[in-house]
Amino acid sequence: MRDSPAGIGEFKLVTDRLSKSFQQRDTEIRAVADISLSIRAGEFVSIVGASGCGKTTLLRMLDGLLKPTAGTIAIDGRPVTGPGNSSVAFVFQQDRLLPWRGVDRNTLLGPEIQHHETSGVRTLANNLIELVGLRGFEKHYPHELSGGMRQRVNLARALAVEPEVLLMDEPFASLDAQTREIMQTELLRIWRETKKTVLFVTHQIDEAVFLSDRVFVLTVRPGRIKEEIAIDLPRPRELGLKRSAEFVAYTDRIWKLIEQEVRDGIGLEAQQAAALRAR
Numbered sequence: 335m336r337d338s339p340a341g342i343g344e345f346k347l348v349t350d351r352l353s354k355s356f357q358q359r360d361t362e363i364r365a366v367a368d369i370s371l372s373i374r375a376g377e378f379v380s381i382v383g384a385s386g387c388g389k390t391t392l393l394r395m396l397d398g399l400l401k402p403t404a405g406t407i408a409i410d411g412r413p414v415t416g417p418g419n420s421s422v423a424f425v426f427q428q429d430r431l432l433p434w435r436g437v438d439r440n441t442l443l444g445p446e447i448q449h450h451e452t453s454g455v456r457t458l459a460n461n462l463i464e465l466v467g468l469r470g471f472e473k474h475y476p477h478e479l480s481g482g483m484r485q486r487v488n489l490a491r492a493l494a495v496e497p498e499v500l501l502m503d504e505p506f507a508s509l510d511a512q513t514r515e516i517m518q519t520e521l522l523r524i525w526r527e528t529k530k531t532v533l534f535v536t537h538q539i540d541e542a543v544f545l546s547d548r549v550f551v552l553t554v555r556p557g558r559i560k561e562e563i564a565i566d567l568p569r570p571r572e573l574g575l576k577r578s579a580e581f582v583a584y585t586d587r588i589w590k591l592i593e594q595e596v597r598d599g600i601g602l603e604a605q606q607a608a609a610l611r612a613r
Contacts, residue, residue, distance in 0.1 A: 346375040346531045347396070347499055352405035353556075354391050364556035365391040369405070371550070371559075373533065375498075378525060380534045380542035382588060383552030383560075384595040389535040392557065393501045396533065397424045409499060420448065423497035427504045429488040431476040437463060437487050438472040444495035455494070462490040465524060482513040486520070493528060502534045506541070515573055518544055522571060539592070540576060543567075543584045551591045554598045561591055 352369040355362050366388035373379050381389050394400040396407055398417040407414040409421055423444070431440045441459040463472055466486040476484055485505055492500060506514045518541060525532060536542050542549045543565055551560045565584060567575060575581050 344375055345372045346377075346410060347371065347373040347533070348408045349396070350406045352392070352395060352407060353403050354388070354395060354400060355403045366395075366552075367556040367558050369557070369559060373531060375531055376529050377547050378522075378532045378534065378545055380536060380546040380549045381552060382536060382539060382542050382549060382592065383557060384554050384592060384598070385537070387552045387555055387595070388557030389552065390503055393424070393503050393533065393535055396499075397422050397501055399424075420495065421498040423492035423495050423500055425488055425492045425500065425502040425505045427507050429476070429484040431484055431487055431491075433476050436473045436475055437468055437479075437490075440476070440487050441490045441494050443491055448495065458496070459490070459494055462493050465493075465527065466490045467520065480513070481509050482517055485509065485517060489521070489524065493524075493530075498531060500530045500532045502532060504536055507537070514538075514541075519571075519573060521545065522569075526570065539585050539588045540581075543581060543588065544571060544573075544576060549588060551588060552595075554595045560595070563588060 349369055349371045352371075353367045354365045356365060357363075369392060371379075381392065383389055391400065395402050396414065398414050398419050401416070409419070414422075432443065435443070438459060441462060442455065445455045445459075460472075463469060466489055468483060468486055468490070471479065471483065476487070479487070488505065506517050509517060522545060534542070534545060546565050549563045549565060551563070552558065553560045563584070567578075567580060567584070
């Protein structure tokens with residue numbers, strides 16, 4: 335049986351027919367189209383699909399960084415109309431830590447920007463540093479940390495603004511394979527303790543299956559929801575789960591859904607390149 339954190343229930347994040355197009359020279363590029371999601375509070379959901387299918391565009395709209403061409407976004411029933419939503423935090427692929435600040439001061443960056451730096455916030459930051467396993471490294475600078483440690487700081491910094499929804503855009507893509515797997519288990523531990531609602535974008539199918547309650551597969555551009563797959567695997571999850579027949583069946587199923595999309599994506603890119611050369 336699945337054993338997700340307590341608190342999963344009513345929908346926290348809802349999108350209705352969300353679409354985004356960009357104007358490129360004299361051509362309209364449709365990035366995503368008609369994305370409708372309903373994500374419960376405390377749920378861990380992943381988005382996978384071929385390169386260029388609009389996964390990052392989707393996250394940026396959810397954070398208010400991009401304005402949708404059509405459709406709506408709501409968190410707890412409140413519409414998202416622009417950036418600065420305090421209930422959402424974004425974890426980027428690159429850690430983007432400030433090199434002149436130590437772990438503690440990088441963690442406090444969000445509260446400082448929001449003018450919330452108090453003794454209580456500093457206590458929260460210290461607790462988060464311990465939560466992500468960096469106790470004793472508070473004064474270390476980014477260049478003194480490994481890639482995995484920097485991403486832990488990146489996660490602590492996002493959690494320091496006390497978001498209700500955590501948007502994660504391939505946060506482990508730059509890590510080596512071994513560190514990436516350890517960070518997956520650490521992320522699940524932190525998720526269980528914080529009970530955040532997480533929307534996670536990744537190219538790694540096994541990563542999506544290992545982390546998630548549900549996985550949404552997007553089509554080639556414009557990205558649409560091709561299929562939603564509920565991951566009925568027991569929690570808490572350990573890395574050994576990846577060797578189970580059930581886990582392999584999920585990854586195979588998702589790969590078969592994506593395979594043709596990848597081939598179609600390669601063909602689409604070739605057509606677009608040929609059209610540009612012909613101009």
